[in-house]
Amino acid sequence: MKPNSQVKAKLMLRVGAAVSASALVALGAGTGTSFAAGRSGHQAHATHSTSSPSGNLSWFFWVGSPTGVHTWTHVASLVPKTYPNLRVSLTTTSWTDYWQKLPLEASSHDLPDLAGLQFGYVGSDGSFFLPLNTLIKQNHYSLAGFTPTMIKELSVNGKLLALPYDFGPVVIAYNKTLFEQKHVALPKDGWTWAQFLADAKRLTGGGDYGWLPGQSPLEMNYDISGVPDAYLQHGTFNVVNSAFITGIQQWAALSYKYHVAPTYSTAPNWATTEFASGKVAMEPNGPWGLEPLKAQSNFQVGWVEFPSGPHGEHTYNEGSGFGITKDAKNPEAAFKALTVMLGSTAENYAASVGRAFPARVAADPSWTHYAGEGAGPVMYAALKTAQPMEVTTNWTAFQTALSKYTPLVLSGSITAAQFAKDVQAESGAGAAVSPGNVAPLLGG
Amino acid sequence: MALVGAHTGKAPRRSAGERPQSPPLPEVPPRRKGPRVTLARREARAAYGFLSFNLTGFILFTLIPVVFSLYLSFFNWPLTGGQHTLVGFHNYSVAVSSFGFWQVVINVLYFVAAYVPLNLVVSLGLASLLGPRNKTIKGKGFLRVVFFLPVVTPVVASSLVWGLMFGQGGIINAVLGVFGVGQLNWLGSSGLAMPSIIIMSLWLGFGYNMILYIAGMTNIPEDLYEATSLDGAGRVRQFFHVTVPMLSPFLFFGTLLTLITSFQIFTRAYILTGGGPGNSSTTLVLEIYDQAFKYFRLGYASAIAWLLFILILIVTGTFYRLQRHWVYYEH
Numbered sequence: 001m002k003p004n005s006q007v008k009a010k011l012m013l014r015v016g017a018a019v020s021a022s023a024l025v026a027l028g029a030g031t032g033t034s035f036a037a038g039r040s041g042h043q044a045h046a047t048h049s050t051s052s053p054s055g056n057l058s059w060f061f062w063v064g065s066p067t068g069v070h071t072w073t074h075v076a077s078l079v080p081k082t083y084p085n086l087r088v089s090l091t092t093t094s095w096t097d098y099w100q101k102l103p104l105e106a107s108s109h110d111l112p113d114l115a116g117l118q119f120g121y122v123g124s125d126g127s128f129f130l131p132l133n134t135l136i137k138q139n140h141y142s143l144a145g146f147t148p149t150m151i152k153e154l155s156v157n158g159k160l161l162a163l164p165y166d167f168g169p170v171v172i173a174y175n176k177t178l179f180e181q182k183h184v185a186l187p188k189d190g191w192t193w194a195q196f197l198a199d200a201k202r203l204t205g206g207g208d209y210g211w212l213p214g215q216s217p218l219e220m221n222y223d224i225s226g227v228p229d230a231y232l233q234h235g236t237f238n239v240v241n242s243a244f245i246t247g248i249q250q251w252a253a254l255s256y257k258y259h260v261a262p263t264y265s266t267a268p269n270w271a272t273t274e275f276a277s278g279k280v281a282m283e284p285n286g287p288w289g290l291e292p293l294k295a296q297s298n299f300q301v302g303w304v305e306f307p308s309g310p311h312g313e314h315t316y317n318e319g320s321g322f323g324i325t326k327d328a329k330n331p332e333a334a335f336k337a338l339t340v341m342l343g344s345t346a347e348n349y350a351a352s353v354g355r356a357f358p359a360r361v362a363a364d365p366s367w368t369h370y371a372g373e374g375a376g377p378v379m380y381a382a383l384k385t386a387q388p389m390e391v392t393t394n395w396t397a398f399q400t401a402l403s404k405y406t407p408l409v410l411s412g413s414i415t416a417a418q419f420a421k422d423v424q425a426e427s428g429a430g431a432a433v434s435p436g437n438v439a440p441l442l443g444g
Numbered sequence: 445m446a447l448v449g450a451h452t453g454k455a456p457r458r459s460a461g462e463r464p465q466s467p468p469l470p471e472v473p474p475r476r477k478g479p480r481v482t483l484a485r486r487e488a489r490a491a492y493g494f495l496s497f498n499l500t501g502f503i504l505f506t507l508i509p510v511v512f513s514l515y516l517s518f519f520n521w522p523l524t525g526g527q528h529t530l531v532g533f534h535n536y537s538v539a540v541s542s543f544g545f546w547q548v549v550i551n552v553l554y555f556v557a558a559y560v561p562l563n564l565v566v567s568l569g570l571a572s573l574l575g576p577r578n579k580t581i582k583g584k585g586f587l588r589v590v591f592f593l594p595v596v597t598p599v600v601a602s603s604l605v606w607g608l609m610f611g612q613g614g615i616i617n618a619v620l621g622v623f624g625v626g627q628l629n630w631l632g633s634s635g636l637a638m639p640s641i642i643i644m645s646l647w648l649g650f651g652y653n654m655i656l657y658i659a660g661m662t663n664i665p666e667d668l669y670e671a672t673s674l675d676g677a678g679r680v681r682q683f684f685h686v687t688v689p690m691l692s693p694f695l696f697f698g699t700l701l702t703l704i705t706s707f708q709i710f711t712r713a714y715i716l717t718g719g720g721p722g723n724s725s726t727t728l729v730l731e732i733y734d735q736a737f738k739y740f741r742l743g744y745a746s747a748i749a750w751l752l753f754i755l756i757l758i759v760t761g762t763f764y765r766l767q768r769h770w771v772y773y774e775h
Contacts, residue, residue, distance in 0.1 A: 100737050100738065103523050103524050103737075103740055104523070104737070106523075106524045107523045107524045127524070127525055128524070262612055263612040263627070263629050263632055264632055265611060265612070265631065265632060266631065266632070266717065266718050266720055266721075267607050267611065267631075396738060396739070397738070397739055400734070400738050400739075403718070403720070404718070404719065404720045404721065404722055404723065405720075405721065405722055406721075407629075407632040407633075407720060407721035408634060408720075408721045408722050410632075411629060411632060411633060411721075413633065413634060413721070414722075422722065426544075428739075
């Protein structure tokens, strides 16, 4: 080896060793930091209590559009206006990714301080959240302003896991412009399945379709079968039953038999994009879907309740909220932040920009004003009979199985009975998640 | 240096058998105390220095996770909550006795059986067209770049674009419509989902092997073609009796890598079909991902990962042993 090469080799040796050592130290430090944060968080649970909260809180939430990011960033900015030393930093991701990232963060004890929770995930992901009952009691916080339905939907065994921010019934959103172009009378509440099918057929043609199957086969299952939560039999998960199969059969027939729906796709945001394109006349949706729809489409949106089948008109009530996670470093401060993020000002703001039909019912007019003529009465009428959807412990697996087999049943490749068998086999065992007794929370 | 012959510039003359007189040596500074470091050891240290970058990354991000995944595979290990219980080979026995697992294995074998030969044919065909012996095609450099571009395109982006192309009203159905073919549900039909992934994979993957084979063709001596030409061999015969044997080490390498990566296909299936409809396009890595991050069964997912490793080991091992029958090494 030449002297020059030796010097170079020594230099490389030193640099290599330094880089390797740095990598190891950085990894160790990172791990240590993570563990330390987890530990300090747990310590804070027991010791921290202050009337003037301070610090920086992290908030993780799903968002479907850039305007959604803007809306929730504004909501976060309201916190320091009430608590000057408290900041909330928002991190967002898509709906699908959210439910995969949250468990990963929970497994590494690295959950953010605040996170969103949809009613469907209280069974599978509810354990990541801190029950709010004690904080509500300690802070003398009143839940009277919120719709009791959502307090129930976000509770497990009497423990409230999140304060609700929105709710709403699943109804039909329709493209008024397309109805007018096709000279079809606008649908009205109280219409029947026969009228619905006749309209869908008349609206189909020339590249347009009367109907879009929507986000989930469960949305119309109750309306068609007349049985709520037909995926449960005596509290146990079981979709192989006549009510569930009938609901799937009639829903799928709109696609494979009557051909009033476009070919189903599993592409991300397909339903939203397809309906927003203006080539589909109707789809199942809720008030949460209006803001992204308005942002992407250029037609007038109308709303109507589900058509009445042989068992009458039925729908579900769905909603979401914000909770404090088990890794929150300062739950007391996080609760203070929640009270602002779900206060009247924040709820009215989110409703006024269309992001939420507020769970704080006094703020509902802000959404109906945003939605325009006719939307409010339809929502209020549907809410009178809408029921909360009962969720199961295997909800994530159930939803995955539904999405896997939906294209096959919609195309007629498999029957509704086979669909039920396949979904049952893939979803694994499950049981109903009981909200328990929430009366004490509501002051009952 | 001022040693011998410093004044004259010549070495001092000496008679035969005379022991050379050692000139007085300048004073050498005493050696530093400590162990004597041999050249080999110094070189070894340097080698480790160079290697340490890669070795650190390999240990931290490959070796430890791989060993840990083997450990996990013997446990019932839910991602969140729950007890981590030792279950021995239970995860392996559940996998091999489940219909779903074998359905996924068949999906992967279907993909490999269709994609690897197609990739070989297309990449070798294009390498022949754009290789050094073809003088008729102009702009070969440009065409090579064009065909190689998909390799350097992010898979996620290209999968999303292909998703649009396969969709209802997409360009593929539009082109087929010109020939009277009706709208095909490429991604939503269990019969077409896997062929869609194969078509997209072919577009994405042939460029690498094409460049590899072109590089191999440049090393084939021209006199072999001249000799066979004098013997009356045509272009086709030259291709099969000169090009292919001489290119066989490259064909072996390219096919081996394609084979391994085919068993590991994930991103394209995840984005294009999500493994559906049903399980018709679920691949083994997608199944591992679903089990780990949708159903949160880390132990079971790890067991499938090791079964995949064994499958790849068997197939590639067999392929490796078979090379003696068809790979021609000149030296």
